[in-house]
Amino acid sequence: MNRDDAHPLEDGDDKAVRVLLFDAHGEDRRVDPRDLDLSRLGEHELAWIDIRAEGPRDTAEAMRTLGLDAPDIAPLFDAKADPLLLHQDGFAARAIVACWNAANDTVTGVPWLLVVGRNAVVTAHKDALPFLDALAGNHDSGSRVGELDADSFAITLLDRMLTAYYDALDEFENRLDQLEVDILEDRVHGRHVPHLRRLRRAVSMFRRLLSSHRDLFDALRRPDFRPESDDKIDARYRAVSARYERAMDTVENARDLVIGSYELLETRLSQRTNETMRVLTFVTVLLGTLAVIAGVLGMNFQATLFDSGSQGFWITVGLMAATVVAALIVARRRGWWS
Incomplete structure (x- = not known):
């Protein structure tokens, strides 16, 4: 990645670009995109460039304006294409982060690009990504992130993306727990079925979004990926790939939890049906007993009782x-009648 002065930033463009320069020998600081010169970065410095852009053309233009010699990233915007592109100084990858919407129990995927160079890491996305905003907003200026190379920082971003999946799944499971508490209430209703249907659809979206990264994380742990990197970097790539596998297991577990919640609802509805039938049976027997008494008294024979009149x-x-x-x-003591 080299500096190119042919395309200065126009006024207002820097609002969609933020640059954080990590300096292991000094303080980390925000840099005006117009002042960024990657060719002057030392071994102890690392630049993180975050770009908000609408599509491949805007993203590529912003990267060229910043003087970034990146590979042709247009293929990464095709969901059916390979999510990973290798180039001389690094690689570019497509990823999707999951966002949980508690208002309507839905999951949405926000795509983003990760471009890794020799001394800079670029993230590009159209919509806001909370995990990137949190990293930029809560960063300690006295950190030692500048000692990391671009590959290690890219691994950090991918790991934070997986953490965002875990956080979204935690919120999903909390919603499911709340629903199960409602199901276990004294009065259970079939109105819980639409909620379970939405949660089942949500966990399917979780799985679909996370499984779309399988090719990417499988590639990260293969020996032919970045063969020039040292063993320490290879170990970090394998570690983040293993965490991805654990995230997939968590999604599968969440799907089993939804099925278990449905079985719980089905059991509770069956229990309510049994209780209703028990009450109906009790009422039927009681009314039948009264009918027997009335029938006996209505038999056509002479008895002293029939001569007693109103009494x-x-x-x-x-x-x-x-x-x-x-x-x-008797019914109350034996639990036949609640």
Whole structure:
């Protein structure tokens, strides 16, 4: 990556570009993009250039304006193309970070590009990326990041992207836990099914977004990727690839959790149905008992009770009422009636 003065930055362009210069022998500082000169960076300095651009043309133009000799990144904007491009000084990669929307239980993917050079790392994206904003906003000016090479800092960014996936999955699981608490309430309803449907769709999106990085992280741990790098850098690439595999396992576990929540809902609905049938059975038996009493009293034979008039009628009604009360007490003690 070399300086090219043929394309000075126009007014306002620097609002979409932020440059953070890491200096291991001094303080890290923000640099005006117009003042960036990569050819003057020392071994103890590393430049991180973050670009907000609409598409491949705007991104490439911004990189040329900044004096970055980067590979043709246009193929990386094709979702079906290889997510990794190698060039003489480094590589360029396409990645997607997942963002959890708690308002409607949905997951969206925000694509971004990572371009690694000899002494600079470029990130380019259209939409805001919270994990990059957090890195830029919370950075300690007295850090020793400048001692890292571009490959190590790129590994740091990929690792932070995976952390963003873990954070989004944590929020997803918290939402699922809350839903399970609602399912375990005394009154369970079928209204939880649409929520589970959205969560099932969300975990499928998590898996689809994360699995799109398989080719990228598989390439990072192969021996033919950056063969000129030392063993320490190779170990870091393998470590971030292993963390990617653990993230995939976490997504699979989240999918099992959704299935488990659905089974919990199904069990609770079955339990409610059983309770309803038990109450109906109890009421049927009780009404049947009263019908038997009324039927016996309506039989066509002479008995003293039938000559008692109104008193006999109220005695019969009281007997039936006592039967109902006794049945309810027994049902309550045995849990037949809640």
